[in-house]
Amino acid sequence: MPEAFGVPGGPPGPPGHSFACAACGAGSGVEQAAWRCACGGPLELAEAAPFSRAAIDDAEPSFWRYARALPPLDPRHRVRLGEAVTPLLALELPAGRAVLKLDYLFPTGSYKDRGLAVLVSWLRSLRIRSVVEDSSGNAGAALAAYTAAAGIECTIYVPASNSPGKLAQAAAYGAELVPIAGDRAAVADAALRAAATRFYASHNRCPMFLAGVATLGFELVEQLGWRAPDHVVVPAGYGSLVLGLHWAFRALVAGGVLGGLPRLHAVQTAAYPALAAAWAGGADEVDARGGGPTLAEGIACRRPLRGRALLRAIRESRGTVTSVGDDETLEALRALVRRGVYVEPTSAVAAAGHARLATDGTIAPTETVVVVLTGSGLKAATTIGDLLAGRRG
């Protein structure tokens, strides 16, 4: 990536463009159906325009109320499944008080609905009729739901080793599931080959997904009475929450709503610590790392596509990257569920990170910390039951 783009906040791109290539710096707009730059580089969101309270659409009860912050999209193309403002819940956890953002109280049960709702609305605006994707988890379910609502054909490539239970939701919406033998890379390769004839609606690659996730940042600040929390803790695999929140918080700083960025803390699972390793080593780019089983399947990512942007965003916010073991994840899961907060193990990674940061003094008892919980426990009821009963993990 050229030096010119090493500015905090990511490549600005040419004025008026919504996306910018992280490799060559070329800008592009929403009118182009592209999931990567012509040079092959990954697309990022261009620098956010300043956002202030006056830009909110107050008549809109969902995250579309922040639509003026996002790349331009005619409201008539919005695909809706009943999105609400997700609740905040202040809770006394063993490591201290935290404000939990229950960002799984969405139609398909995970925060990915923010990103996929926006991504699929964009696809509809471009009259895309058929898409492919590779995901066996929450993103696949969300893509299947929103494409079903939009009348877009959806094919999802999945590892042949996946349990049918994990795929039941996407299949129920009517998506075609294609099992692929081999590892995760083989599945992605199969999707890429299929992308020769259909649009590759990769949530990890299309920056419109990030734009949707960014609505979380605006929503949090509005819910907190237009104040920034001191800290925000998120689970991190590909890092969409880090990038989306950073983008939104920068827009709010630029708009004069916030005096500075909240500190962004990315928490990984010890089995997939690529970002944590790069962070610990003071690197500017993230190398592939990790593998094997983990309780936190949702962030089992060997190498994030936008590693450089992730490191930059976390540094700019004076945040941290940490990784937690499955034992810490399980302990955090138990603490949440036994208080009535029913989340997927991947969500508990953020709570485990909060415990670590509260214990080591990074987060002071007097500071406000938001812990983002990303997936509903209803998606993993049997697993959670076994884990808490000591039959697994």
Added chain:
Amino acid sequence: MPEAFGVPGGPPGPPGHSFACAACGAGSGVEQAAWRCACGGPLELAEAAPFSRAAIDDAEPSFWRYARALPPLDPRHRVRLGEAVTPLLALELPAGRAVLKLDYLFPTGSYKDRGLAVLVSWLRSLRIRSVVEDSSGNAGAALAAYTAAAGIECTIYVPASNSPGKLAQAAAYGAELVPIAGDRAAVADAALRAAATRFYASHNRCPMFLAGVATLGFELVEQLGWRAPDHVVVPAGYGSLVLGLHWAFRALVAGGVLGGLPRLHAVQTAAYPALAAAWAGGADEVDARGGGPTLAEGIACRRPLRGRALLRAIRESRGTVTSVGDDETLEALRALVRRGVYVEPTSAVAAAGHARLATDGTIAPTETVVVVLTGSGLKAATTIGDLLAGRRG
């Protein structure tokens, strides 16, 4: 029940009392930990006080914003798990346009959170430390969650024949599950015996549960811009939605907000048609009826406890009672899920009822109809997958 209580809207009870016995008419208040009248009769909510927009607590984003309508409860006792206003979704269904109320986007995945949040808050205000209940479904999960949050011990009696998957959620929250051999009545008997030493927190018996469910009525009318829909269609087993909505709508009529009651349509599953049979026969009371398997497990009820009140409420609203077969439920489920709305089969019963009423002309194409969807599909992913793939049902 004495003739004097045959007035529309149910027994008023002595002034200042929150509950009234359906059998002897005695009134009682929230300060008394009782799940039935001293005479053994079932308790109902006393007539609602008039409710107007000014009574809303606008600072409160959850259903507690309607707390002034409910029996009095100190706000400090409220038990919270992150409740939001559940979304409305206007959708074109095969039988016509409907406004779907996604009343499962709650912490535990079903509308029962309304009732159990209020019921458990009341128990906390009374310093109840330990409760028993008999439920293997959504109510048990919700009770387990809210008692966990309140620090109340929870024991749930369940049929020994239940699959462990169905119980995983309640167990994860920390509730003790006691399997009982025999039919549903044997399970209820076991809970009743245990109630000699612990409070019987029966959601079907405690009228505070109905008060919580009633918040749905206020919320719907506020979301629709302080207008009543022409029709509301709900699934009905014990009938808490019918009674709660009727109570709330009457309060809004008395408060001058609404000019009249929306028509309330109760939909049963053909396997458990007790209310539908009484309705068809023009009866004033509901006799036990039905049994066996049904897709709609959540409303598998042989006899509702408050049958007389149910019939009265539906008549007063100029509503209907109907029952649908599993084939209609499956067809409605498919129509919903293939449009991205992922619900439990029991919820699809209401959509099947809507189809019936739209087809027979009870609901005109120009009228506004709300279909209440009650349980998340995430609770039944494997079942739904099998059903839509034709492997079941």
